[in-house]
Amino acid sequence: MSKQRIIPDPVTGPDTRQYWQAANEGTLLIGNCTACARTYFYPRPHCPHCFSDKVELIPAKGGGTVYSFSILRRVEVPYCLAYVTLDEGPSMMTNIVECDLHRIRIGDRVRLVFHASAGGQAVPMFTPTGHD
Amino acid sequence: MTSRAYISGIYEHPTRKADDKSLAQLHAEVARGALADAGLTMADVDAYYCAGDVAGWDMPGTGPFSMIDYLGLNIRHLDTTESWGSSYINHVSAAADAIAAGRCQVALITLAGRPRAEGAATGTAPRARGFSAAEAQFELPYGPVVTNLYGLSAMRHMHEFGTTSEQLAWIKVAASHHAQHNPHAMLRDVVTVEDVVNSPMIADPLHRMDCCVVSDGGGALIVVSPEVARTLNKPMVAIRGSGYSPQTTQGGWIDLTKSGAVISGPRAFAEAGVAPADIKYASIYDSFTITVLIQLEDLGFCAKGEGGRFVSDGRLIAGQGGLPVNTDGGGLCNNHPSNRGGMTKVIEAVRQLRRQAHPKVQVDNCDLALVHGTGGALAGRHGSATLILERE
Numbered sequence: 037m038s039k040q041r042i043i044p045d046p047v048t049g050p051d052t053r054q055y056w057q058a059a060n061e062g063t064l065l066i067g068n069c070t071a072c073a074r075t076y077f078y079p080r081p082h083c084p085h086c087f088s089d090k091v092e093l094i095p096a097k098g099g100g101t102v103y104s105f106s107i108l109r110r111v112e113v114p115y116c117l118a119y120v121t122l123d124e125g126p127s128m129m130t131n132i133v134e135c136d137l138h139r140i141r142i143g144d145r146v147r148l149v150f151h152a153s154a155g156g157q158a159v160p161m162f163t164p165t166g167h168d
Numbered sequence: 169m170t171s172r173a174y175i176s177g178i179y180e181h182p183t184r185k186a187d188d189k190s191l192a193q194l195h196a197e198v199a200r201g202a203l204a205d206a207g208l209t210m211a212d213v214d215a216y217y218c219a220g221d222v223a224g225w226d227m228p229g230t231g232p233f234s235m236i237d238y239l240g241l242n243i244r245h246l247d248t249t250e251s252w253g254s255s256y257i258n259h260v261s262a263a264a265d266a267i268a269a270g271r272c273q274v275a276l277i278t279l280a281g282r283p284r285a286e287g288a289a290t291g292t293a294p295r296a297r298g299f300s301a302a303e304a305q306f307e308l309p310y311g312p313v314v315t316n317l318y319g320l321s322a323m324r325h326m327h328e329f330g331t332t333s334e335q336l337a338w339i340k341v342a343a344s345h346h347a348q349h350n351p352h353a354m355l356r357d358v359v360t361v362e363d364v365v366n367s368p369m370i371a372d373p374l375h376r377m378d379c380c381v382v383s384d385g386g387g388a389l390i391v392v393s394p395e396v397a398r399t400l401n402k403p404m405v406a407i408r409g410s411g412y413s414p415q416t417t418q419g420g421w422i423d424l425t426k427s428g429a430v431i432s433g434p435r436a437f438a439e440a441g442v443a444p445a446d447i448k449y450a451s452i453y454d455s456f457t458i459t460v461l462i463q464l465e466d467l468g469f470c471a472k473g474e475g476g477r478f479v480s481d482g483r484l485i486a487g488q489g490g491l492p493v494n495t496d497g498g499g500l501c502n503n504h505p506s507n508r509g510g511m512t513k514v515i516e517a518v519r520q521l522r523r524q525a526h527p528k529v530q531v532d533n534c535d536l537a538l539v540h541g542t543g544g545a546l547a548g549r550h551g552s553a554t555l556i557l558e559r560e
Contacts, residue, residue, distance in 0.1 A: 119422060
């Protein structure tokens with residue numbers, strides 16, 4: 037079995053507990069502003085577009101496309117850092133996993149998966165859907 | 169036309185590995201060097217500017233005072249604005265403002281670091297970073313480090329505009345042509361486009377030679393009032409325009425192909441009343457080759473997406489191309505003390521304006537220069553600082 041990269045634990049806060057709890061239950065939550073009707077990532081208790089506090093967390097459907105990526109090679113276990121543009125609009129930093137890293141291209145369709153951090157927190161990541 | 173302030177002292181520490189010197193000592197040595205260059209003494213300094221590289225910064229809020237205490241400064245103004253590698257470019261502008269406001273007359277700006285002596289893997293390991301940053305929990309699990317963050321920008325630029333590794337390589341080739349004449353440069357061998365694209369891949373699509381060096385050392389600047397500048401036996405290097413602006417992730421609606429220079433650049437040009445075509449020499453922060461390319465576009469030296477063609481075929485090489493860039497060899501070949509490139513960028517621009525660059529790279533009739541830096545991550549959050557300097 038190949039060596040797995042150890043995912044550092046996210047240091048969560050009182051305002052993001054719901055996000056990480058949902059992740060443990062298999063759901064990716066994103067920010068949605070009911071004042072200006074725009075989505076955003078990462079979640080926070082106000083809208084970064086209009087600063088309204090009329091915001092909510094909504095579940096992402098889990099589909100997206102690779103906006104950009106970079107494979108870090110000079111480490112023990114190479115990994116792919118990426119921004120994925122969610123179908124809901126915003127892009128999030130993530131890893132592309134469960135695939136041949138060297139086949140990843142910008143524009144690839146990806147779907148949501150979860151991988152556990154060192155301490156067992158589910159962390160949202162993505163895997164290509166069309167690499168077979 | 170009299171400027172509100174002038175750069176009258178510069179010094180770049182010659183060391184590139186400082187095993188036998190402390191961080192505070194390096195700050196003192198560069199301060200001494202810049203004061204000697206200006207023809208001033210520590211007693212003349214009435215303002216001090218420093219950033220996150222200062223000895224003691226690990227005690228938030230108190231590091232600058234430790235440094236001031238260590239140096240024995242007797243000052244009436246200070247500014248500790250931190251924006252990573254662009255800090256010192258912004259400090260020049262801030263010092264000019266403070267001088268114009270009558271707060272001080274002689275400002276000392278220092279930078280120093282010893283990442284090599286400390287054995288830090290600064291490109292491929294996470295930097296010490298506050299877990300309290302709001303975004304940290306949404307990013308650190310994914311392993312962002314300096315090289316892959318800049319890789320994200322390069323990969324997207326290639327996708328949108330067809331930029332190639334060969335075009336990026338030209339930026340390193342230009343730096344190497346300049347560094348061969350700099351006896352202090354870490355990498356003095358002239359390299360080719362093929363050398364760059366055949367060097368090991370570090371973080372796709374950035375090769376080893378797309379990355380700057382890691383070096384110890386530092387530098388210092390003396391910014392003075394017009395009254396003081398006229399008493400010194402130095403060419404008058406005036407601060408004509410400046411800009412300082414952040415780049416953010418826009419709530420996830422990101423554009424990784426642009427930088428904060430889209431705001432800081434036009435603001436500096438407007439203040440100076442000049443255009444990119446007027447610039448005879450440019451110091452452009454070169455943490456990576458892609459950094460230079462995106463900044464040149466955002467500053468208006470070419471249109472967005474045209475950077476790859478703009479930098480090709482030796483355009484950035486002094487004596488060959490239309491826009492000589494980083495004639496000291498830049499961060500790519502010469503020096504990148506403390507992983508912060510802004511200080512050496514200002515120093516080489518002043519050398520060019522004083523006609524003190526190496527004769528092989530000195531730009532003819534160099535009377536107008538631009539300095540620009542990005543502090544932080546090109547792909548994400550950073551501070552962009554632009555300066556336009558003129559020899560009077």
